[in-house]
Amino acid sequence: MNLYGSLTTVLPIEDSSQVGHARRVAQRLAESLDFGDTDAGRVALAATELATNLLKHAHHGALHLRSIPASTGFGIEIIAVDRGPGFNLSECLTDGFSTGGTQGTGLGALMRQAQCFDAYSDSRGSAVLVQLYPRNVSALPLRVGVNQHSLADDPACGDTWHLAIDEHRISALVIDGIGHGADAQEASAAGAIVFAAEPFAEPETSIADMHQAMSGTRGGAAAVALFDARLKTLRFAGIGNIGASLLSPEKGRGLASHPGIVGSHFRKARAFDYPVEGDHLLIMYSDGLQSRWDLRDYPGLVHRHPALIAALLHRDFCRGRDDVTVLVIALEASRD
Ligand SMILES: [Mn+2]
Structure with missing residues (x-):
């Protein structure tokens, strides 16, 4: 899906x-x-x-x-x-x-x-x-929150996100096309289309495919996170300034991206594996959001709906100079 x-x-x-x-x-x-x-x-x-x-x-x-x-x-x-x-x-x-x-x-x-x-x-x-929801329509079997705004309410947004789920996996993409406006949107859309065609490919492969599809556009920053509930791992690959954190109620860690521009140049999109034992939150965000937030400053928020987390990070840390995307996904250990 x-x-x-x-x-x-x-x-x-x-x-x-x-x-x-x-x-x-x-x-x-x-x-x-x-x-x-x-x-x-x-x-x-x-x-x-x-x-x-x-x-x-x-x-x-x-x-x-x-x-x-x-x-x-x-x-x-x-x-x-x-x-x-x-x-x-x-x-x-x-x-x-x-x-x-x-x-x-x-x-x-x-x-x-x-x-x-x-x-x-x-x-x-x-x-x-x-x-x-309308009657006869039900919620997805996934708790996810997204808060996305274009700069100055421009109808074109240079950021894009995409999610795919199957029985035991979640694959998440965030792309920030360089700058903002229609040309940035064109760049990020070119990457998202390729990702959506094969969302459970290895993240390194997805980045390489998006690189091809985005060449000739402005390019952008991109990150892919692939969670497998059976393997209890998250595999992450990113190029450029997409922030990403993997949080448990006790601690958090940042997920590292490599420098470069997808669609233009980068050395290698080496993926890293992170163990996910028990419930975690995955938070991915474009650089329209400052990175100096700490969820521990909001007691109990880690247990609330991801949409509230995305909205509050946007409220308190939006830079206001760029498109902004905050994607928050509950990685549930019981998902398998
Ligand atoms: Mn940006």
């Missing part, structure tokens, strides 16, 4: 007039993805409730809205991200608690409406996640 997704749409929520706009954008996205009226209504209600909750607790923030790949077709993910003082989640989930909006359904109702609900809150702010 090959997975890819859309750019994240950022809907600023700074006053109550933007709640209705967010609701309409979310509902239109649902309708375009073949959610029926009832399910599109659930999406609209979720957007309203998240935005209202955000205004109440943080005064301003943003909704991150995107389509997410599902068993068939797509679901919708909405993450409310803020830098407010944080809130007591269990209090907000109590039945009857209203966020004060006219809907008055509260986060508790939202949690029951959504197929997936998770939240993280600390003194730096909060992120609340919901994922909704």
Whole structure:
């Protein structure tokens, strides 16, 4: 199964007039993805409730809205991200608690409406996640989070990501085409097409094939991570500035890339093997994200949904000068 997704749409929520706009954008996205009226209504209600909750607790923030790949077709993910003082989640989930909006359904109702609900809150702010699917569509057997934004909301994004899963393997790609805009997008797309054709090839081979496909374009940085739950290993190969970390609840390690530009020049894309015993997180990111983050600064976050991790790293470490992609994948030992 090959997975890819859309750019994240950022809907600023700074006053109550933007709640209705967010609701309409979310509902239109649902309708375009073949959610029926009832399910599109659930999406609209979720957007309203998240935005209202955000205004109440943080005064301003943003909704991150995107389509997410599902068993068939797509679901919708909405993450409310803020830098407010944080809130007591269990209090907000109590039945009857209203966020004060006219809907008055509260986060508790939202949690029951959504197929997936998770939240993280600390003194730096909060992120609340919901994922909704049309009836008869279910979530993937994989916990993954992506936060991707182009510079200045350019419709062209020079970063791209791709995921493939089978019974016991996950293969992940991130490419950052040099610079940003349409030419960068052309470079990264040329690589992603080749990767998607044979996603479980050896990472070194994938990089070599992408190198050929990307020559004649601007080129870019690329990294491939191939997880095998039976072998309990992650094989990683990267060229250029794609950051990658393999984290367990106890410790983390960086995954090394080699210098060079895929599509132009590099010496060798030698792959490295990393043992993966027990549950781990794989985090891959383009250089639109600073690399000085440490997940241990967010107590408990390592256990939350990967989409929350991606959103919070973006909130706190986006450079704001480039396209940015954060891909977070739960590597589950029980996957086999
Ligand atoms: Mn970049």
